Amino acid sequence: MTITTERPPAGRRTVALGRGFLTGGVIGMSPAALVVGTVVESVPLFVAGLAVPLLYGLLLFLAGAPRRAREAAAAPRTALALIEDREAVVGETSDVPVRFELTVAPDDAPPFRVTVTQDVHVVDLPDHRPGGVVVVEYPPDRPWRVRIVQRPTPEWEERAAGARLDSEPGAAVVAEPPEGTAVGFVTLLGLVLGATAVILLFRADLFGQDAAARPPATPQPAVSSTSWTVVVSSASGSVALGPGRSFLDEGELRRAVDSLTGGAGAHEALTVVVQERLVSVVFAPAGARGPRFDPRSLPFERIPALVEEARTTLGVPSAPAWQLTADRLTGSLTLKVAVTGPEGPASLEADGQGKVVRRTPAR
Incomplete structure (x- = not known):
C-alpha cells in the first residue's frame, strides 16, 4: 500500500x-x-x-478568511466510497464520533484510501456498516478531508444503493502533509x-518588594x-x-x-x-x-x-x-x-x- x-x-x-x-x-x-x-x-x-x-x-x-473563501468557492467532488472499517468513539450526545476507513472511488481518478472521523447520529449508525457503500464529498486539492454525505441527492443515492465496490488493498492512502x-x-x-x-x-x-514591610499574616x-x-x-x-x-x-x-x-x-x-x-x-x-x-x-x-x-x-x-x-x-x-x-x-x-x-x- x-x-x-x-x-x-x-x-x-x-x-x-x-x-x-x-x-x-x-x-x-x-x-x-x-x-x-x-x-x-x-x-x-x-x-x-x-x-x-x-x-x-x-x-x-x-487572516484565514481569504483561504476559507477560496475553499468555499471550489466545488467539492462527489464520489462513492466503500466503508472498510469503522470504530465508534465514546460520546455523551446523540451525535457519536466515528472513525471511518474508506476506499474512495472517484469516477475520473484512481481509487484511494483515507481515514476520517465524523459525527454520526445514533439512529444513522446502522446505515454505516463495514462493506456498505456511501456517498462522499471532498475538496479537489485536499482529498484527505473526505466527508460522508448524510443526505445525498436522489441520483447519488440511487447510485450508492445499486453500487458494488471492491476493496482496494493496493490503493494509495492519502493524508494531510505533516508540518x-x-x-x-x-x-x-x-x-x-x-x-x-x-x-x-x-x-x-514581583521580587523587589521589601519582605519586612509585609504583614506577617500574609506570607x-x-x-x-x-x-x-x-x-x-x-x-x-x-x-x-x-x-x-x-x-x-x-x-x-x-x-x-x-x-x-x-x-x-x-x-x-x-x-x-x-x-x-x-x-x-x-x-x-x-x-x-x-x-x-x-x-x-x-x-x-x-x-x-x-x-x-x-x-x-x-x-x-x-x-x-x-x-x-x-x-x-x-x-x-x-x-x-x-x-x-x-x-x-x-x-x-x-x-x-x-x-x-x-x-x-x-x-
Whole structure:
C-alpha cells in the first residue's frame, strides 16, 4: 500500500512556523499575565491576560478568511466510497464520533484510501456498516478531508444503493502533509518566551518588594524541587511540574489543587487555568461578591478525556499545545479546552460535570 504525502511548500511552512511561535507566545503570556497581574495588583496586566488571547483568536479568524473563501468557492467532488472499517468513539450526545476507513472511488481518478472521523447520529449508525457503500464529498486539492454525505441527492443515492465496490488493498492512502516537528518546537519556544517575558518585565514588582514591610499574616511560601514547584499567595497560586510529567497524568491535577487550597478548600477561585505542566489559580478576594467556585469541585477524572477529545475531534490533529480554563463567568461552572495548530484555533466547552455542551472546530 502506497502512502501519498507531499512536503508543504516553503511559504506555507514559514507561515506555519510564524503562527506556531505567536500561538505559543500567547498561550504562555496569558496565564502568566493573569497570575502576575493579580500578585502585583496591576489591573491593566490582568485585563491584557484576558484580552490578548481573544484578540489573537480574532486575528487568526480574519487572516484565514481569504483561504476559507477560496475553499468555499471550489466545488467539492462527489464520489462513492466503500466503508472498510469503522470504530465508534465514546460520546455523551446523540451525535457519536466515528472513525471511518474508506476506499474512495472517484469516477475520473484512481481509487484511494483515507481515514476520517465524523459525527454520526445514533439512529444513522446502522446505515454505516463495514462493506456498505456511501456517498462522499471532498475538496479537489485536499482529498484527505473526505466527508460522508448524510443526505445525498436522489441520483447519488440511487447510485450508492445499486453500487458494488471492491476493496482496494493496493490503493494509495492519502493524508494531510505533516508540518514536521519544527512547528511544535517553535510553539513550545514561544510559550516559554511569552511567560518569561511577562515575569522579566515585572520582576521588580514581583521580587523587589521589601519582605519586612509585609504583614506577617500574609506570607508567600514556596516549595520547590526538581519535579514540583508550588508558589502561593493570598491572591493567587501556581504549580509547575518538572520534565517528564503532565497534569493529564492520573492524580497530578488533584494533588496540585489540594496543595494550593491547603487540602480543605480554604480558598475559592475566580479562575483556574491548566496547561500541560502549569496550573494557575486566581483566588476570590475575601468578603467580595462575584462568580466563584471551589477548585476541588472540578471533574478531575474527566479532564484528560476532554483534552483528548479536543485534540482529536475538532479538526486540529497536529495541535501542539492545549489550555483548559475553568470559571463561573456565565453563572454556572464552565470548562473550556482550547487547542491551536496550523489549522487554526478550536475549542470545546463542558459543564461542571465534564459533559461536553459545545464544540467549535477549526475552520
